[in-house]
Amino acid sequence: MTNAYHPHNHKHCIEEALQEARSLCKDKGARLTPLREKVLELVWQSHSPIGAYDVLAELGRLEERAAQPPTxxxxxxxxxxxxxxxxxxxLNAFIGCSHPGEQHNSCFLICEKCRVTQEIEHLGIEASLKDCAQSQGFQIKDSSVELSGLCPNCLGADTE
Amino acid sequence: MTNAYHPHNHKHCIEEALQEARSLCKDKGARLTPLREKVLELVWQSHSPIGAYDVLAELGRLEERAAQPPTxxxxxxxxxxxxxxxxxxxLNAFIGCSHPGEQHNSCFLICEKCRVTQEIEHLGIEASLKDCAQSQGFQIKDSSVELSGLCPNCLGADTE
DNA sequence: TTCATAATTGTTATAATATAACGTATTTTG
DNA sequence: CAAAATACGTTATATTATAACAATTATGAA
Known part of the structure; x- marks a missing residue:
């Protein structure tokens, strides 16, 4: 399972994400075109969120004709x-999903120093969100849970 | 305590919010100028979030000289x-705080139909967020918990 | 009070993010 | 292959937010 905080060969993350995306899209009959796959790869370039215009710029460095925002x-x-x-x-930014395919309402831990962002599926959070909504008679369709602060690596760097 | 879902005389909410704001600012020596108070009143115009440019437009309807975005x-x-x-x-939008002064990490229930948004302080959510962060060695500085879906009123309207 | 300072607001310009609308090309399917 | 659907290209523009500097107003010390 992907953990952004541990040292790792990130190429594996990218390759694994692309493989899984191909497989999932095939199953669903969704067309993962070269452009879409390239954008997915760019989003997976790191464990930090990337803005749409940064993706656009990266894309521009690769292709002759600069792509436009709608693309x-x-x-x-x-x-x-x-x-x-x-x-x-x-953050108005995008990050690769670390466990696609599974139904999940994730929580994101966003480091405000190094920007590394860890996606977590935490059953306690999901349960308490449900409980909160239920107590109000509210039906959840979508959730956004984003915590910003300091990741373990940046915290450690302070004290060392 | 404010509950956006029950019928109520909303003028009371506005007046209460303004009174509390005046009191809190006085205590802290913060200057709640006429402009700032007017903006607060406009944000409190309803229990739905309002965009900065909508505030701007409302402000324009009141003043001679149209205010500019930075204002x-x-x-x-x-x-x-x-x-x-x-x-x-x-939503890129703003909503009045329903319990200012108190330290809190709220959860927002945003109705995607009527847009009415209820702010909730839910101890279970706060606890589970802390637990999640702690399990990763992450130090939370700020949290954003926003649930979108259907509020009890809009849910009721479907079945009636 | 009066001046100096700080805080607030005005003003102009522009940055950053996102989408509408329509045309072209490619893929899929009958 | 032809028709339809899907994806992509292109131009223009909408929406949200901020930088930079000028003018004004409030505050506090002498």
Whole structure:
């Protein structure tokens, strides 16, 4: 399971994410076109969220003809619809989903120093959100849980 | 205590919010200027979040000279700093804080139909967020918990 | 009070994020 | 292959937010 905080060969993360995306899309009959796959790869370039215009810029460095914003946003929309990436509304940025395919309401731990962001599925959070909603007679359709602060690595760097 | 879902005379909510804001600012030596108070009143116009540019437009209907965006954003920043309003990042919009003064990490229930938004302090959520962060060695500085879905009133309207 | 300082607001310009609308090309399916 | 659907290209523009500097107003010390 992906943990952004431990040292790792990130190429594995990228390759694994792409493989899984191909497999999931195949199963669902969704078309993971070269453009969409490229955008997914760019989003997975690190464990930090990336903005749509940064994706656009990266894309521009690779292709002759510079892509336009709608091209990128459409690809991002596709990837979100199929649960391959998430949008972090507190940052206006996107990050690869660390466990696509599974139904989940994740919590994101966003480091305000190094920007590394860890996606967590925490049953206690899910349960308490449900409890909160139920107590109000509210029906949850979508949740956004984003915590910003300091990740263990940046915390450690302070004291060492 | 404010509950957005029950029928109520909303003027009371506004007046109460303004009174409390005046009192809190006085205590802290913060200057709740006429502009800032007016913006707070506009944010409190309803239990639905309002965008900065909507505040701007409302302000324009009242004043001769149309205010400019920085004027509104500065007032909103002041109000946020002093815990009088919240920004909902999933909507890029602002809502009056229903219990200013108290330290709290709220959860917002946003109705996607009528837009009415209820702020909830839920101890279970706070506890589980802390637990989640702690399990990762993450230090929370700020939290954003926004649930969108259907409020009890809109749910009821479907079945009736 | 009066001046100096700080805080607030005004003003202009622009940055950053996102989408509408329509045309073209490619893929899929009958 | 032809028709339809899907994806992508392109232009323009909407929406949200901030930088930079000028003018004004409030505050506090002498």
């Amino acid at each position: 990128v946003y459409r690809a991002l929309d596709f990837l979100m619809e199929h649960g391959l990436i998430h949008r972090l509304s507190s | 509104v954003y500065r007032a909103l920043d002041f109000l946020m700093e002093h815990g009088l309003i919240h920004r909902l990042s999933s």
